[in-house]
Amino acid sequence: MADRHQIGKTAETMTDAGTPQRIQTGALIIIAGAVLLFMLVQARFMLTSLAVAIILFSLTSDAIAYISRLKIGPLRIPNWLASLVALVLISTGLFMLSSLVLSQVNTVLSTTLLYTERVPAAVADLFAWMGPDVESAIQNAMGSVNVSGYLRTVAGQAGGLMQGTVLVILFVGFLFAERLWFEVKLTSLMGGDTARAAQAQRIIGTIMHRVNYYLLVKTVVSAVTGAMVYAVAYAFNLELAVAIGVLTFILNYIPNVGSIVATVLATLVAYVQIGEPGPTMAFFVAVSLIQFVNGNIIDPWLMGRTLRLSTFGIIVSLAFWGAVWGIAGMFLSVPIMVAVMIVSSHVPGLRPVAVLLSREGLPDGEEPPAQIRAAE
Structure with a gap:
């Protein structure tokens, strides 16, 4: 009995001693998470540019490896030349895309500012069927929203797009310059264990394959959706038909929420310009049908079981x-x-x-x- 009592007392003492250690470990984890979150927020411009650069690098690295294996007669295309050509093409494409996005955003913002005074009345008019009290309340609520201030904030964020493009190009260039030594560095990071390095390389390859396929499908579906929405906006004689199509293409990259935001913005622009509920509702139904079919039928069908x-x-x-x-x-x-x-x-x-x-x-x-x- 004495031995059993002593064992129980020892176990209780060990439990009491371990409790402060667990509390200390939990506190350290919380502090480390807070510091990491702070660093993510403070360095978001550089980190988002680096993330985009890594994605672009993964999209083109396989193509560069294939081109570098090609032969033109007895000559083989050197790796540095394939990387340089890829970097030039990526830089050109990014600058063209950034210029297109900035021009369309500026067009939307400048035109929207002209309609800013009409927006509260237009939105309130959509709820006129609920009674004059509701219509008046919504108009007053919309009138208190500083629309122009939000638009200028969006314009300020869009203005940093070109700076981000330059930083992305620099990151991609350095990644291309060091791609030949990735396997050697990975093996060194694993302490020379080639099996662990091969497993890590397979994991990285799986990530690149799934992300690349996702972006490919998303680009095709978003481009088709943007073109179809542009056609509908053009059929309704909207001034911002091109801008609506471009913004629909961009916003559809945001999962789930992007298509909803794009549909609401397009419908609001249509109603502010047309000013009649009937045609606006027809425009809304057409755009919603396009988004539903492409987002809920075509997109999952093309994506298959790649992401799940x-x-x-x-x-x-x-x-x-x-x-x-x-x-x-x-x-x-x-x-x-x-x-x-x-x-x-x-x-x-x-x-x-x-x-x-x-x-x-x-x-x-x-x-x-x-x-x-x-x-x-």
């Missing part, structure tokens, strides 16, 4: 990275989520995170059970 991300996880990732990095974080939320899910699926301690982020709880790409496939 949790819809709730996408919304959480969108909200978090939008709060941390703003609009750029919304565009990058899905690629970041894909990377986190794949890495977590290969780390035993983090696998529950990968299961939560995946759609059916199968982050490794296995086929879901038959009953789940039948329910889809």
Whole structure:
């Protein structure tokens, strides 16, 4: 009995001693998370530019490797020449895209500022069927919103796009310059363990493949959606038909929320210009139908089982990275989520995170059970 009492007392003493250590570990984790979040917010311009550069590098690295293996007669295209050509093409494309986005944003903002005074009355008129009291309340509420201030804030954020483009090009150039030594560096990081280095390289390759396929499908679907919305806006003789199409193309990269925002903005612009509920409702139905078909039928069909991300996880990732990095974080939320899910699926301690982020709880790409496939 005495020995049993002594053992119980010793176990209780060890438990009491371990409690402060667990509290200290938890406090350190919270402090480290707060510091990391602070650094993410403070360095968001550089980090978002670096993230975009890594994505562009992953999109073109396979093409560069293929070109460098080609032969023109007895000559082989050197790797540095293929990298230089790719960098020139990327730089040209980024500058053209940035100029197009800036011009269309400026067009929308300048035209919208002319209609700013009409916006409260136009929005309130949409709720006229609910009674004059509701219409008056909405008009007063809209009148208190500083629309011009928000628009100037958006213009200020868009103005930094060209600076970000230059920084992205610099990052991509340095990544191209060091791509030949990535495998050597990865092996050195793993302490010379070639098996671990090969596994890490497979994980990186899986991330690049899934993100590249996602961006390819998203680009095609967004381009088709933007062109169709432009055609509808042109058929309704809207002044901002081109700008609406371009903004629809851009906003559709933001998952779930982007298509809704694009539809609301396009409908509001249409109603402010047309001023009649009937044609505006027809425009809204046409644009909504386009977004629904492309976003809920064509997009999932092309995407297949490549991502299989949790819809709730996408919304959480969108909200978090939008709060941390703003609009750029919304565009990058899905690629970041894909990377986190794949890495977590290969780390035993983090696998529950990968299961939560995946759609059916199968982050490794296995086929879901038959009953789940039948329910889809």
